[in-house]
Amino acid sequence: MTVYNFAAGPATLPDPVIKQIQEELPSLDGTGMGILEISHRSSLFDNIINTAEQDLRDLMHIPDNYHILFFQGGGTGQFAAAPLNLATNHKRIALLDSGHWATRAGDEAANLGVQVDVLASTKDDHYQELPQMPNPISNKDYDYLHITTNNTIEGTAYHQLPEHGNVTLVGDLSSNFLAEEYKVTDFGLIFAGVQKNVGPAGVTIAIIRDDLVKPVEHIPSILNYNLFVKKNSMFNTPPVFAIYASGLVLKWLKQQGGIAEIERINRQKSALLYDFLDDSKLFSNHIKKTDRSLTNIPFTTGDADLDKQVIQATTDAGLMNLKGHRSVGGLRASLYNAMPLAGVQALVDFLHNFERQH
Amino acid sequence: MTVYNFAAGPATLPDPVIKQIQEELPSLDGTGMGILEISHRSSLFDNIINTAEQDLRDLMHIPDNYHILFFQGGGTGQFAAAPLNLATNHKRIALLDSGHWATRAGDEAANLGVQVDVLASTKDDHYQELPQMPNPISNKDYDYLHITTNNTIEGTAYHQLPEHGNVTLVGDLSSNFLAEEYKVTDFGLIFAGVQKNVGPAGVTIAIIRDDLVKPVEHIPSILNYNLFVKKNSMFNTPPVFAIYASGLVLKWLKQQGGIAEIERINRQKSALLYDFLDDSKLFSNHIKKTDRSLTNIPFTTGDADLDKQVIQATTDAGLMNLKGHRSVGGLRASLYNAMPLAGVQALVDFLHNFERQH
Numbered sequence A, B: 001m002t003v004y005n006f007a008a009g010p011a012t013l014p015d016p017v018i019k020q021i022q023e024e025l026p027s028l029d030g031t032g033m034g035i036l037e038i039s040h041r042s043s044l045f046d047n048i049i050n051t052a053e054q055d056l057r058d059l060m061h062i063p064d065n066y067h068i069l070f071f072q073g074g075g076t077g078q079f080a081a082a083p084l085n086l087a088t089n090h091k092r093i094a095l096l097d098s099g100h101w102a103t104r105a106g107d108e109a110a111n112l113g114v115q116v117d118v119l120a121s122t123k124d125d126h127y128q129e130l131p132q133m134p135n136p137i138s139n140k141d142y143d144y145l146h147i148t149t150n151n152t153i154e155g156t157a158y159h160q161l162p163e164h165g166n167v168t169l170v171g172d173l174s175s176n177f178l179a180e181e182y183k184v185t186d187f188g189l190i191f192a193g194v195q196k197n198v199g200p201a202g203v204t205i206a207i208i209r210d211d212l213v214k215p216v217e218h219i220p221s222i223l224n225y226n227l228f229v230k231k232n233s234m235f236n237t238p239p240v241f242a243i244y245a246s247g248l249v250l251k252w253l254k255q256q257g258g259i260a261e262i263e264r265i266n267r268q269k270s271a272l273l274y275d276f277l278d279d280s281k282l283f284s285n286h287i288k289k290t291d292r293s294l295t296n297i298p299f300t301t302g303d304a305d306l307d308k309q310v311i312q313a314t315t316d317a318g319l320m321n322l323k324g325h326r327s328v329g330g331l332r333a334s335l336y337n338a339m340p341l342a343g344v345q346a347l348v349d350f351l352h353n354f355e356r357q358h
Helices: A015-024 A041-062 A074-088 A100-111 A227-230 A241-253 A258-279 A305-317 A341-357 B015-024 B044-061 B073-085 B100-111 B227-232 B239-256 B259-277 B304-316 B343-355
Strands: A066-071 A092-097 A113-122 A144-148 A167-174 A189-193 A203-208 A296-299 A332-335 B066-071 B092-097 B117-123 B146-150 B169-172 B188-191 B204-209 B294-297 B329-333
Touching: A015 A241, A041 A066, A041 A203, A041 A241, A041 A258, A041 B044, A066 A074, A066 A189, A066 A227, A066 A296, A074 A167, A074 A189, A092 B294, A100 A144, A113 A144, A241 A258, A258 A296, A258 A341, A258 B100, A296 B146, A305 A332, A305 A341, B015 B239, B044 B066, B044 B204, B044 B239, B044 B259, B044 B294, B066 B073, B066 B146, B066 B227, B073 B100, B073 B146, B073 B169, B073 B188, B073 B204, B073 B227, B092 B100, B100 B117, B100 B146, B100 B169, B204 B227, B239 B259, B259 B294, B259 B343, B304 B329, B304 B343
Parallel strands: A092 A113, A092 A144, A144 A167, A167 A189, B092 B117, B092 B146, B146 B169, B169 B188
Antiparallel strands: A066 A203, A189 A203, A296 A332, B066 B204, B188 B204, B294 B329
């Protein structure tokens, strides 16, 4: 039975990457030492981290005035790092509340003493569409505007960025990072936990414009952008394996034709499922069409018991981890870069048959 | 050629562990999904993290009133977490300056606004012996005393803990964690980056006494002990793979007979090298005998150029990563749990021959 893993993250990785990791696990480049055992100060690892950085720079067309940093601590770590490093002038940030992770980012900033102005929220609409900017904003008021480009739980995504005037834009891209094209220069800071589209959980990528990197005192070193820039992400021991594995996925993505091509495939994959859901009399997705995510698609029969039956039946058929997030219920299919079109086709075929037999 | 890796960390792992990871990388427990791809919310991973925790509890005889936590961010993360969570009463801690990593811990605490009293330092002696407590201390003055049980760079270790009166003892055990026996109940908090004796870089273990875990506000969530206790180390996505791999090493360690037995072997391994060095007319180790580390052994010919020759010759012979830390120079052999006696024997044989031919 072919197994397809629709988990929201950590998530499926490309088969050739898994195979390469497996093959070279006991000995990397004929050294007799594996990636789990080499020093982060070795030339071997220097080459790995520098190649990963360059490949990411190529893929996202990241200009030279942006630094690429590898942190530990996930998006949650960056929810703290962003205000600690950047909200130093007004100690006040703006936020568009598009769902769970935007709220979490705001809570973390507020807990660290930063004023968080929620400019708009679609909470009352169960986050089934994106909040829109109500009024122009200015850098006279805000250190930055935080947005979550893709809402993993709710299934929405900003395909066009909100107007933000001269305010620095901070984007949590975790769940559609490298899955659709964004212009890096629209952002002052981008961050993403890799465990959706890039690699195994354990490393977080931050891309930050040089003028935003300034010495900041009295904050933990492991969240200090300036220190990480100075030390090329090796202020302390980095998560060697997670960076290596992410590097292999970046190479794989280049071989697939880069982000423009993977976005085309992701649009094809998501359209396949959305079209089915929109035609279905049993299943539906409630997200406003223009705001629909390419990578995370929640859907439901509208009947919690029946949803449970579908989840059980899909699991039995090797279509794994389709249970929706507890806050939304129903089902959710995460179609990250490594999910092949065949997997989505298998899911649609299964749901179609389930509906016919129902 | 058999390769032995004497790196100071990340470091060599047990061969059977590498083999098991390799075998089950594409599919864990017949699920069709590998450890790099499974959700941290899956029952599969619940079992992995709970088993790792129980095995560690068994190995170190950790009583029920201590929590075992898995963090990201390494020892450097804990250098911040410890003062942020524990130095809340006096905002003042005591420190024994035994070398580079003790200094780094003190600097991080000071940078976060905590007063750090260095009670004793052996800096003037190039850290070739351990600092001793000059006077009794009291919890009326200090939130805790920080010590580095094993000094990775300098090659010393506390085989007996310093007197600390009623002051909570915080131990950075990173480089001899599970390599020699300590009594957990002597400490309020133990932490260790795993990348020496336990697993691949990317997870940090903290063991904390329950009464020290209290709600603390205005600190980053990823460093918040109370949150991690509440959420069983899953406040956010944990480093799944690093925890899994560490869990396999813990199982392996149990199979070796536990810490008492591995300490016996580590004493045998280190004695083999120390005895050679003490007998040698070419090589020497300058550390005070009672303070010598079991896991990190610096040595030198006393001639920087000749040291370089030795490093090159050992590398050519498959005895890898013997270059000493830049602050100490010379050579350093790290003999962590996964380094077999045969590796140390090969090193001693090589050095013996080098000396004869010199």
